[in-house]
Amino acid sequence: MKLDEFSxxxxxxxxxSIFQPEVLIGIGxxxxxxxNGNKYSFYTTDVLVENVHFLDNWKSNVPDFYYFLGRKLITISASDVASMGGMPVYGLINLLIPxxxxxxxLEEFYEGVSxxxxxxxxxxxxxxxxxxxxxxxxxxxxxxxKKFMLRSNAKPGDLVAVTGTLGDSAAGLEQLLKKEIKVFPLVERFLNPTSRVREGVEVSNLGVITCTDVSDSLVFNLYTIAESSGIAIKVDSKNIPLSPHLLTYTTGSREKALRYALYGGEDYELIVTFEESLLSGVESLGFTVIGEVVEGEGVFVDNKKVEKKGYNHFGGER
Amino acid sequence: MKLDEFSxxxxxxxxxSIFQPEVLIGIGxxxxxxxNGNKYSFYTTDVLVENVHFLDNWKSNVPDFYYFLGRKLITISASDVASMGGMPVYGLINLLIPxxxxxxxLEEFYEGVSxxxxxxxxxxxxxxxxxxxxxxxxxxxxxxxKKFMLRSNAKPGDLVAVTGTLGDSAAGLEQLLKKEIKVFPLVERFLNPTSRVREGVEVSNLGVITCTDVSDSLVFNLYTIAESSGIAIKVDSKNIPLSPHLLTYTTGSREKALRYALYGGEDYELIVTFEESLLSGVESLGFTVIGEVVEGEGVFVDNKKVEKKGYNHFGGER
Structure with a gap:
């Protein structure tokens, strides 16, 4: 039997069951x-599995591959906390090895972790x-x-904005899988992403209450906001931030680059939605407005409804 | 390269590094x-891996094997919290499957978990x-x-006591590995151990400050108390509690049964050490006194120093 990860x-x-009234948000x-008293605790966990999230043979193209993997293990969980507007504090590591x-x-890996x-x-x-x-x-x-943001707080009229640039990580992964490294900075974005902890805390402090991170893909994670908030999201593709490196990789084609940006995963950028009155504050933190929240359901790019897909560790594309 | 798990x-x-002064005990x-304010939070994690902690083919001898495994996953972590004198509260599960x-x-497994x-x-x-x-x-x-116990608080003059009976789990595992089930209740002790949460909280409330659980083996875990407290422990083998099931399994031989009790792991009973003034209180919670703490180093059974060994997932016996 096969079911996708979420189902x-x-x-x-x-x-x-949830037994304690202190649990405000469980799975989801x-x-x-x-x-926790006058503050909130956030709990998350992530796993990196050989042959699913990484291949051991990538070390032949990236000499300090396990160092990057150690960093990435921490980053992907820190990104979850960042998207709640929290600060990461304590961690536990499980290490399963042949x-x-x-x-x-392993020393390299722990060097990255530490x-x-x-x-x-x-x-x-x-x-x-x-x-x-x-x-x-x-x-x-x-x-x-001291406070937290959720996926489910988006309201019609909100603007939608993201940190950084999108699609770099997917173009990096593609190069690793093809064993043909043309633009190394994109590979580095895949191996060594940045968690947006500072931006998460600051945007939450501004009063933003809707946030998630781009782990599966921009479109997929916009869907998680749209579905959990009961609204639709319209994105204007010309506003999606793309890196010069990605445009080099697609030999200048913005159209090709957008495919990575819309459907590629693991960028670990933040997506927020917020009332227009917060616009200048949000932009001053380095966010780029890419669209708006409207009534309805689904995610629309340039007014065309797009499919909910992205990277699914259970079966490739989903 | 091979190193044992602990090294x-x-x-x-x-x-x-530890960055927060609130962290009173880290790894160890x-x-x-x-x-955490006027109370303490305890954090622990445990892993069950196929072909290391269990074999899939055990289900041919135990029809609801995955149900037991689900229970056991929770129990082994709860036992860690019990040995601090804490109550388990929140959990996160990682599920890695083919x-x-x-x-x-999987449904059976989650039935056991829930x-x-x-x-x-x-x-x-x-x-x-x-x-x-x-x-x-x-x-x-x-x-x-509200308080906690540690391995490292044992003092010369303390008595040493344990909950329940010892060695059952190892005798259960042996039967599963031999695929010859003679005494099923011992198999059940291995598959479906009990975490001593109530005893941990109550013995801590009595004023006991030294505790650990028997995960590796009685001798091994006595060593963890002895080494971290800088003392020696003397055990009187005739006082080690053995179950009637284990004695049935060893056809009445107390000597054979003691080998399972001393060197078998995964009993998840608690070991405490405490001042003699607490004796009647500790005994009334169902603990059995098996020895005493003295100056020196090492663990002695019937006045003979014994080797620090038990079950090591990295290489069988250690």
């Missing part, structure tokens, strides 16, 4: 949210280790904040 | 301990899912308490 989890989770947003392993690779934890001031306070036939790294991250 | 983790973790006890899987097995979470009132608030060549289940558990 499987909601199917299996239907018998689980970027992190869980638990009220019985015979390369200690130098560097990023030092940058974000995350204390690693625990973990578990086991052998396994598939190299598997998981991270549990606890964040904190 | 590897301490080697790799040496570059990680049964859970991390973080001060691309093609048996949905009925049943145990309901028993212990644990709210499952998140998780991640991915495909993987090895079935892998990880649980991340957050507990809370």
């Amino acid at each position: 499987l989890i909601s199917f299996l989770s239907r018998k689980l 947003d970027d992190t869980a949210v638990v009220k 019985e015979v392993y390369d200690l130098k690779e 560097e990023l934890c030092n940058e974000l001031r995350i204390s690693v306070i625990g973990g578990d280790t086991s052998k396994s036939s598939a190299k598997t790294f998981s991270f549990f991250l606890i964040g904190e904040g | 590897l983790i301490s080697f790799l973790s040496r570059k990680l 006890d049964d859970t991390a301990v973080v001060k 691309e093609v899987y048996d949905l009925k097995e 049943e145990l979470c309901n028993e212990l009132r644990i709210s499952v608030i998140g998780g991640d899912t991915s495909k993987s060549s090895a079935k892998t289940f990880s649980f991340f558990l957050i507990g809370e308490g």
Whole structure:
């Protein structure tokens, strides 16, 4: 039997209960949210599995590949906390490795982990280790904040904005899979993405209450906002920020670059929606307005409804 | 390169830092301990990996095997929180499964998970899912308490006591590995152990400050107390509680049964040490005194120093 990742989890989770009234958000947003005195705690976890999220042979193209992977493990969870407007604080790492392993690779991996934890001031306070036939790294991250944003708060009339540029990561992954590195900075964006922790906290402080991160794809994650908020989103493709590197990769074709930007995953940029009165504040944090929230359902690019698809670890494109 | 689990983790973790003064205990006890207002939060994680912690073919001997495995995943983390004297509160599950899987097995697994979470009132608030060549289940558990116990608080003159009976789980595992089930209740102890949450909280309330759980083996875990407290422990083997089932399995031989009790893992009973003035209180909670803390180093059974060994997922016996 095969079910996609999202359907499987909601199917299996239907018998689980929430017992504490402090749990404000359980499964279903970027992190869980638990009220903790006069602040909120955020809980999230992410996994990187060999042959699913990465291939060991990428190290032949990227000598310090495991260093990047260590950084990435922390970044993808930090991005979840960022999209709630929280600060990452404590983490636990599970390390599953084959019985015979390369200690130098693991040291590189932990070098990346510790560097990023030092940058974000995350204390690693625990973990578990086991052998396994598939190299598997998981991270549990606890964040904190005075307030929080959700996917489900978008309202008609809101503007939609994103941080950074989109599509770079997918174009980086493509090069790794083809084993033909033409534009290395895009590969670096895939291997070494940035979590937008500062932007998340600051945009939340401005009063923005709707946010998620681009993990699956811009279109896919716009759909998660649209569906959970019960609204539609219209995007103007000419406003989607693209990097010079991506345009170099597509030999100047904006149309080709947009395919990566709309349907490629793992950019870990933030998407926010907000009332127009907050526009100058949001823009001053480096966000680019790409569209608006309207009544209805679905995601529209240049007034054409687009399919909800992106990267699905259970079956490639979804 | 091969390093055992404990050496590897301490080697790799040496570059990680603790940034928050609220972190009272990081890596190195049964859970991390973080001060949280006027209470403490406990963080722990455990992993069950196919072909390391369980074999898929055990389901031919135990029809509802995945139901038991779901219960066990929660129990082993709850046992860590129990050994701090805390109550488990929130959990996140990571589910890694092959691309093609048996949905009925997963439903059974979640049936076990949800049943145990309901028993212990644990709210499952998140998780991640991915495909993987090895079935892998990880649980991340957050507990809370007003005080906490550590491995490192044992003092010469303390008595040493344990909950329940020891060795059952190892004798259960042996039967599964031999595919010859003689005494099923022992198999059940291995598949469906009990976390001693109530005993942990109550013994901590009595004033006991030294505790750990028997995950690796009685001797191994006594060593973790002895080493971290800088003391020695003397055990009187005639006082080690053995179950009638284990004695049936060893056809009445107490000597054979003691080998399982001393060196078998995964009993998830609690070990405490405490001042003699607390004796009647500790005994009234169902603990059995098995020895005493003395000056020196090492663990002694019937006055003979024993080797630090138990079950090590990295290489069988350790």
